[in-house]
Amino acid sequence: MRKKIIAGNWKMNKTVQDAVELANAIKLDLAGCKEVDVVLCPPFTALKAVSDVVSETLISVGAQNMSSEDDGAYTGEISHTMLKELFVRYVILGHSERREYYKETDLWINKKMKKALEKNLRPILCVGEKLEVREAGETESVVEEQVREGLKDIPAAAYTELVIAYEPVWAIGTGKTASSEQAQEVHAFIRGIVKDMVGKDAADAVRIQYGGSMKPANAGELLAQPDIDGGLIGGAALEARSFVDIVKAGI
Ligand code: PEP
Numbered sequence: 596m597r598k599k600i601i602a603g604n605w606k607m608n609k610t611v612q613d614a615v616e617l618a619n620a621i622k623l624d625l626a627g628c629k630e631v632d633v634v635l636c637p638p639f640t641a642l643k644a645v646s647d648v649v650s651e652t653l654i655s656v657g658a659q660n661m662s663s664e665d666d667g668a669y670t671g672e673i674s675h676t677m678l679k680e681l682f683v684r685y686v687i688l689g690h691s692e693r694r695e696y697y698k699e700t701d702l703w704i705n706k707k708m709k710k711a712l713e714k715n716l717r718p719i720l721c722v723g724e725k726l727e728v729r730e731a732g733e734t735e736s737v738v739e740e741q742v743r744e745g746l747k748d749i750p751a752a753a754y755t756e757l758v759i760a761y762e763p764v765w766a767i768g769t770g771k772t773a774s775s776e777q778a779q780e781v782h783a784f785i786r787g788i789v790k791d792m793v794g795k796d797a798a799d800a801v802r803i804q805y806g807g808s809m810k811p812a813n814a815g816e817l818l819a820q821p822d823i824d825g826g827l828i829g830g831a832a833l834e835a836r837s838f839v840d841i842v843k844a845g846i
Contacts, residue, residue: 597802599818599845600758600825602634602657602719603832604687614641618648620835626652630846631825634685639673646682657685657719660693663706675714685717687827689745691764701744708745712753719758719804719827720745722785726765735784742788754797758804759785760827766807768829775816775823778805782822811840818845
């Protein structure tokens, strides 16, 4: 039985003060939540403050990106050491916005995945097709390549630590959600690829989140699907009530 994981990706939103307020409001309801793993991913600038707010709770903190390098002349980058110093446990890697605007490639994302795992951070690998890919009937081939390349050479034992997030790009921030059938179909497909890559035990263990306009109104149905093990939430994670309600839909 896989434990559900709901992560809020706050993207480039919330000042430190706003982040503390939001984290405190979420903490009121979810501090002791055992049934679902709850992860808050504020911007880098608010990681320390949010870590402090949730320090005595079961809520974890995640970053939205990480350098593939250990240290050195990489202006503007943030390393695993720096994240761990702020009690970060998870890191979102390969989000579609980073693939699109910052030209992150599967090869580069794979390097970050390996670095995160080597340093005991739990990476959330984002994959998903654009609208034109879905309309051309190429969803499976595109998602398969992202999964195989992103997870290349990662040993089976690591699949209990890492998380995959299936996020159809056409559903992110658009209000359009994949139907629970559409999402389930791709989740099962991804689990099949993992099985082919590293075996049944790892495929059964790995958690696959859905992301793309998930909200309280559709979370229950999506989270009831057999291969949907949680959600990566953007817009609805910026407000405590809607985020808490999504988590509760997963209990
Ligand atoms: C995301 O960007 O990870 C996301 C799922 O955003 P939203 O929930 O706003 O569609």
